[in-house]
Amino acid sequence: MAISFEQIEQNLxxxxxxxxxxxxxxxxxxYGRGYDENHPMPYVAKHPSDVDNIVFNEYCTANLARYLTxxxxxxKIAIAAKAADSRAVVQLIQEDKVCREDLVVLGIxxxxxxxxxxxxxxxxxxxxxxxxxxxxxxLLGEEVHGxxxxxxxxxxxxxxxxxxxxxxxxxxxxxxxxxxxxxxxKACPMCYCxxxxxxxxxxxxxxxxxxxxxxxMYHLTRxxxxxxxxxxxxxxxxxxxxxxxxxxFHKKVAKDCEEMFGQAAGMSIGDxxxxxxxxxxxxxxxxx
Amino acid sequence: MSRIGVFVCHCGLNxxxxxxxxxxxxxxxxxxxxxxxxxxxxxxxxxxxxxxAHDIKAHRLDRVIVTACSxxxxxxxxxxxxxxxxxxxxxxxxxxxxxxxxxxxxDIDEGTAKAKALLNGAVRRARLLAPLTSRVIDVNSDVLVxxxxxxxxxxxxxxANTGKKVYLVEKNxxxxxxMAQFDKTFPTLDCSAxxxxxxxxxxxxxxxxxxxxxxxxxEVKGFVGNFDITIxxxxxxxxxxxxxxxxxxxxxxxxxxxxxxDEGLVKRKAIxxxxxxxxxxxxxxxxxxCTFFKKGKCRLCEKVCEQKAIxxxxxxxxxTVKVGAVIVATGYDLMxxxxxxxxxxxxxxxxxxxxxxxRLFNSAGPTGGKVTLRDGKEPQAIAILHCIGSRDKNNxxxxxxxxxxxxxKFAHLFKEKTSADVYQFYxxxxxxxxxxxxxxxxxxxxxxxxxxxxxARVAQSADEPDRLVVEAEDTITGKFIRLPVDMVVxxxxxxxxxxxxxxxxxxNLSTDRYGFFMERHPKLAPLSTMSEGVFxxxxxxxxxxxxxxxxxxxxxxxxxxxxVVKDKMELEATTAMVxxxxxxxxxxxxxxxxxxxxxxNEAKGVSEINEALCKGCGLCASVCPPSAIxxxxxxxxxxxxxxxxxxxx
Ligand SMILES: Cc1cc2nc3c(=O)[nH]c(=O)nc-3n(C[C@H](O)[C@H](O)[C@H](O)COP(=O)(O)OP(=O)(O)OC[C@H]3O[C@@H](n4cnc5c(N)ncnc54)[C@H](O)[C@@H]3O)c2cc1C
Ligand code: SF4
Ligand code: SF4
Ligand code: SF4
Numbered sequence: 050m051a052i053s054f055e056q057i058e059q060n061l062x063x064x065x066x067x068x069x070x071x072x073x074x075x076x077x078x079x080y081g082r083g084y085d086e087n088h089p090m091p092y093v094a095k096h097p098s099d100v101d102n103i104v105f106n107e108y109c110t111a112n113l114a115r116y117l118t119x120x121x122x123x124x125k126i127a128i129a130a131k132a133a134d135s136r137a138v139v140q141l142i143q144e145d146k147v148c149r150e151d152l153v154v155l156g157i158x159x160x161x162x163x164x165x166x167x168x169x170x171x172x173x174x175x176x177x178x179x180x181x182x183x184x185x186x187x188l189l190g191e192e193v194h195g196x197x198x199x200x201x202x203x204x205x206x207x208x209x210x211x212x213x214x215x216x217x218x219x220x221x222x223x224x225x226x227x228x229x230x231x232x233x234x235k236a237c238p239m240c241y242c243x244x245x246x247x248x249x250x251x252x253x254x255x256x257x258x259x260x261x262x263x264x265x266m267y268h269l270t271r272x273x274x275x276x277x278x279x280x281x282x283x284x285x286x287x288x289x290x291x292x293x294x295x296x297x298f299h300k301k302v303a304k305d306c307e308e309m310f311g312q313a314a315g316m317s318i319g320d321x322x323x324x325x326x327x328x329x330x331x332x333x334x335x336x337x
Numbered sequence: 338m339s340r341i342g343v344f345v346c347h348c349g350l351n352x353x354x355x356x357x358x359x360x361x362x363x364x365x366x367x368x369x370x371x372x373x374x375x376x377x378x379x380x381x382x383x384x385x386x387x388x389x390a391h392d393i394k395a396h397r398l399d400r401v402i403v404t405a406c407s408x409x410x411x412x413x414x415x416x417x418x419x420x421x422x423x424x425x426x427x428x429x430x431x432x433x434x435x436x437x438x439x440x441x442x443x444d445i446d447e448g449t450a451k452a453k454a455l456l457n458g459a460v461r462r463a464r465l466l467a468p469l470t471s472r473v474i475d476v477n478s479d480v481l482v483x484x485x486x487x488x489x490x491x492x493x494x495x496x497a498n499t500g501k502k503v504y505l506v507e508k509n510x511x512x513x514x515x516m517a518q519f520d521k522t523f524p525t526l527d528c529s530a531x532x533x534x535x536x537x538x539x540x541x542x543x544x545x546x547x548x549x550x551x552x553x554x555x556e557v558k559g560f561v562g563n564f565d566i567t568i569x570x571x572x573x574x575x576x577x578x579x580x581x582x583x584x585x586x587x588x589x590x591x592x593x594x595x596x597x598x599d600e601g602l603v604k605r606k607a608i609x610x611x612x613x614x615x616x617x618x619x620x621x622x623x624x625x626x627c628t629f630f631k632k633g634k635c636r637l638c639e640k641v642c643e644q645k646a647i648x649x650x651x652x653x654x655x656x657t658v659k660v661g662a663v664i665v666a667t668g669y670d671l672m673x674x675x676x677x678x679x680x681x682x683x684x685x686x687x688x689x690x691x692x693x694x695x696r697l698f699n700s701a702g703p704t705g706g707k708v709t710l711r712d713g714k715e716p717q718a719i720a721i722l723h724c725i726g727s728r729d730k731n732n733x734x735x736x737x738x739x740x741x742x743x744x745x746k747f748a749h750l751f752k753e754k755t756s757a758d759v760y761q762f763y764x765x766x767x768x769x770x771x772x773x774x775x776x777x778x779x780x781x782x783x784x785x786x787x788x789x790x791x792x793a794r795v796a797q798s799a800d801e802p803d804r805l806v807v808e809a810e811d812t813i814t815g816k817f818i819r820l821p822v823d824m825v826v827x828x829x830x831x832x833x834x835x836x837x838x839x840x841x842x843x844x845n846l847s848t849d850r851y852g853f854f855m856e857r858h859p860k861l862a863p864l865s866t867m868s869e870g871v872f873x874x875x876x877x878x879x880x881x882x883x884x885x886x887x888x889x890x891x892x893x894x895x896x897x898x899x900x901v902v903k904d905k906m907e908l909e910a911t912t913a914m915v916x917x918x919x920x921x922x923x924x925x926x927x928x929x930x931x932x933x934x935x936x937x938n939e940a941k942g943v944s945e946i947n948e949a950l951c952k953g954c955g956l957c958a959s960v961c962p963p964s965a966i967x968x969x970x971x972x973x974x975x976x977x978x979x980x981x982x983x984x985x986x
Contacts, residue, residue, distance in 0.1 A: 122939070144924065145937070146922065241921055244963055245963065246962060246963050246964055249919070249964060251973075251974065252964070252973045252977050322928065325925045325928040326928060327929075329838055329839065
């Protein structure tokens with residue numbers, strides 16, 4: 050069964066209009082047209098008349114959960130959410146950054162989304178191997194079934210084949226290329242700290258110029274801050290202008306976390322954020 | 338610019354043996370802002386303290402660094418020196434060069450180098466230290482005792498007799514603990530009930546003791562002087578305010594379950610008291626065994642109860658009490674020896690564990706005090722196997738301490754009550770308590786046979802299928818022996834309660850590698866724990882006999898009293914605070930704090946810390962992504978400066 054992007058766009062518009070007209074929400078986080086068809090942008094519809102500007106196509110990869118934390122608590126928001134995006138919503142609810150009752154989640158079941166820079170399909174690399182949202186109020190299409198389910202960790206094979214030294218060299222090389230534009234943290238739905246630790250001056254955790262030690266400090270700490278929280282949308286890596294495969298590190302940590310604590314990020318509202326939740330039977334492997 | 342004095346202690350040879358102390362002092366003198374550096378034999382002695390006090394004045398010091406033993410030992414000592422000299426006590430830094438340096442190396446070069454690195458870090462941190470003001474808080478004068486065995490009973494009575502109010506929480510329906518299961522107690526062989534039941538009764542009668550049976554602690558909040566303890570009263574389905582203990586109900590009840598008190602040797606009713614002298618002597622309904630709860634029909638007890646005390650609707654209830662100190666006395670379990678299949682416990686009816694045998698001896702036990710096997714016959718030959726699971730690298734390495742003695746007690750009682758031959762299989766005999774060696778000699782005289790060798794296996798006898806054979810190596814003769822017997826008694830390892838980990842978590846206790854609660858210091862603070870205001874007594878700390886348990890209970894009561902006797906106390910100033918400008922409201926701090934100090938202020942959209950609850954552990958600061966939390970005395974700047982100093986080496 051092929052995905053009908055037109056149908057999803059149509060449904061998205063219909064639901065957005067209904068929600069705005071009824072006053073149930075004060076804004077709808079969706080996608081709008083960018084400078085061409087292949088570059089849609091996040092778009093916030095605030096009035097029923099804005100709804101006509103909404104689009105949805107295979108390039109709408111941005112994770113709109115990023116914008117949830119930009120509005121004051123208690124703002125009523127509807128959000129268009131694909132599988133990974135919905136996990137971000139769940140994770141933010143777990144972290145009590147947003148309240149479930151303030152949200153209307155417009156779930157988008159979809160596969161075959163494409164990277165707008167390369168045109169390459171992103172399913173196998175990111176999106177956690179899921180096609181259907183894990184949380185939604187209204188589903189904007191039919192649930193996807195029968196797609197070959199790939200493990201979210203399959204793409205790690207080549208990375209895991211490297212030994213410790215090779216991995217260290219790999220990251221020194223890759224992170225050494227970072228130009229410190231911070232697009233990764235801007236795109237990330239979980240990077241909501243303001244100020245980010247790396248922007249602080251007292252104490253100064255790392256150099257701010259795009260050079261190796263500071264780059265490592267920024268990224269390794271950011272990876273660490275996202276451990277057990279990264280929901281594998283892949284936005285950081287797509288946002289990166291120099292194509293650093295940040296998702297590899299995140300995935301590796303997510304895999305370790307899942308193996309050690311039996312919990313993947315953002316899968317269930319009832320879960321507690323795994324690294325700040327203590328259970329007597331927690332694995333001690335992390336200490337070894 | 339600060340003016341730092343560094344005082345290097347030799348601790349006799351404890352430190353001086355593996356750290357070149359005078360070289361360390363000379364090195365200290367070269368560090369920034371250090372204006373005086375000295376070494377001395379015993380810094381904690383009176384002349385040592387006077388030297389520091391003198392130098393504070395003479396050199397107008399505003400920071401003092403003592404490189405010596407662990408701050409757990411003498412931080413308070415040296416803080417007092419600073420305070421008496423007019424310096425804020427938080428301007429003291431202790432560098433631990435004993436436990437962390439001299440005691441962990443034999444190499445004096447290595448020791449000296451590490452001491453220098455630690456000191457270099459400490460000087461850098463000391464320069465950034467700020468004076469802090471301790472907090473003074475009100476102290477609640479009541480005490481909570483958890484566990485109503487002999488330890489808990491004794492502690493509760495001692496405290497209550499000083500006029501303090503005590504809450505005694507016991508999870509069973511009666512107090513008494515293991516001691517109430519015994520018939521006689523070694524080494525004096527006095528009757529257990531005769532010495533215990535009067536104490537149990539005093540607990541019930543004491544106006545200062547609130548006895549809470551069928552209760553468990555479900556939540557602990559607060560801190561020394563001000564604990565808020567939530568207690569879950571489990572539904573008993575009998576209203577104890579109405580019940581007059583006539584026990585008519587227990588006679589009529591058709592429900593049956595194995596008696597925990599009699600170690601499963603017999604059955605009891607679904608509505609029951611565990612044993613005749615139980616305190617309180619009022620019954621409870623075991624929901625899982627009750628015919629009404631199982632089948633929806635019965636209610637016989639309700640019909641016979643004239644007091645109308647039966648209440649099938651009863652629910653668990655929760656109450657919160659406020660106390661200033663806590664004594665944990667939750668006792669022990671015996672290891673489940675079914676896991677050691679070579680001894681056949683659970684497989685051969687002739688194999689017993691020690692507590693079952695205690696019940697056989699007891700005149701209120703399942704056999705009325707007669708020693709008979711499960712088939713009703715009297716045993717002709719009995720083997721008592723010591724150290725089952727204890728002193729065993731594959732199971733528990735520790736010695737359970739009382740087994741040698743109670744095994745001797747068993748031998749005596751077997752001799753008294755049967756005509757059987759009694760054999761002891763032991764590794765070596767440990768009889769180190771008062772009157773114990775004498776007791777041992779007395780039992781030797783009683784024609785008990787001692788075989789020095791650990792029982793290796795218990796098997797069914799090939800010739801006489803209803804008898805057992807104990808296999809062992811007699812290490813005196815070097816011979817392998819196979820001894821036919823009718824009864825085998827295992828002395829299993831004494832181990833922590835199954836829920837000890839939960840109790841540890843509730844009260845923030847540490848546990849040793851077996852799960853026994855850890856004392857603050859094995860010699861100098863054996864009843865205190867790392868959780869201030871929480872004390873331990875009895876076997877929950879380590880295996881011991883009743884005299885030691887009672888001594889600990891009295892000690893713990895005295896320790897608790899030192900807290901609740903005052904109406905105010907000083908708390909450490911080293912708490913954490915949130916810088917609201919940096920807080921991103923992730924609430925990590927709220928989630929990780931073991932003391933429930935941080936909370937989310939929804940109106941301001943940031944987290945805040947209730948300083949009264951904060952213990953200054955620093956966990957929150959370490960999980961705060963935008964480093965919005967300032968842990969006083971361990972601020973990021975201070976810690977980073979110390980790290981830089983360390984890493985310079
Ligand atoms: C077979 C055997 C024979 C022995 N014979 C002798 C002897 O002859 N002489 C001698 O000196 N010593 C003897 N001992 C040692 C003696 O049993 C102990 O020294 C003593 O019972 C320890 O008392 P306690 O209060 O620490 O623990 P316990 O007797 O175990 O009491 C602990 C109490 O705490 C309660 N409790 C547990 N967990 C909780 C919880 N979470 N909340 C609330 N309450 C809880 C329990 O129900 C129990 O009532 C013997 C030991 C054994 C195993
Ligand atoms: S987006 Fe890429 S270049 Fe920019 S900060 Fe992140 S990793 Fe560095
Ligand atoms: S951990 Fe830090 S950022 Fe997060 S809520 Fe607490 S103070 Fe704020
Ligand atoms: S330092 Fe932080 S985590 Fe530790 S007790 Fe204080 S508030 Fe709680």
